[in-house]
Amino acid sequence: MMIRNEVANFLKLGPLPTASLDEEEVWKFQNALEQIQPPLTDEEAFALLWSFGEDDCYGLAWTLVHLIETSPTPYPEEEPEEGDNFWLHALYQAYLNSLMQPE
Secondary structure, three states: OOOOHHHHHHHHOOOOOOOOOOHHHHHHHHHHHHOOOOOOOHHHHHHHHHHOOOOOHHHHHHHHHHHHOOOOOOOOOOOOOOOOOHHHHHHHHHHHHHHOOOO
16 A cells, blocks of 8 residues: 555654744644545554654644544554653553443
């Protein structure tokens, strides 16, 4: 399966910057992220896992979380290790919480 151009363009920017970065740089990430339409394929979601930065980047990290959650497979598939990125832990916790929901 291929990664769509919109996702590839976002990935080329690298990880989300910190909120302290130049506003113009943050806009580049926001504009690229807004071009990605859900749902994601598993391949796209997995690739985007490595796009998180150190903070929430003015809420863009939450947008990325919700986008990754649209893939068929919940990512990350395994519990992140201590010291891994906060956002990987948040995604994994959301997955665990979904297992506790009554069907």
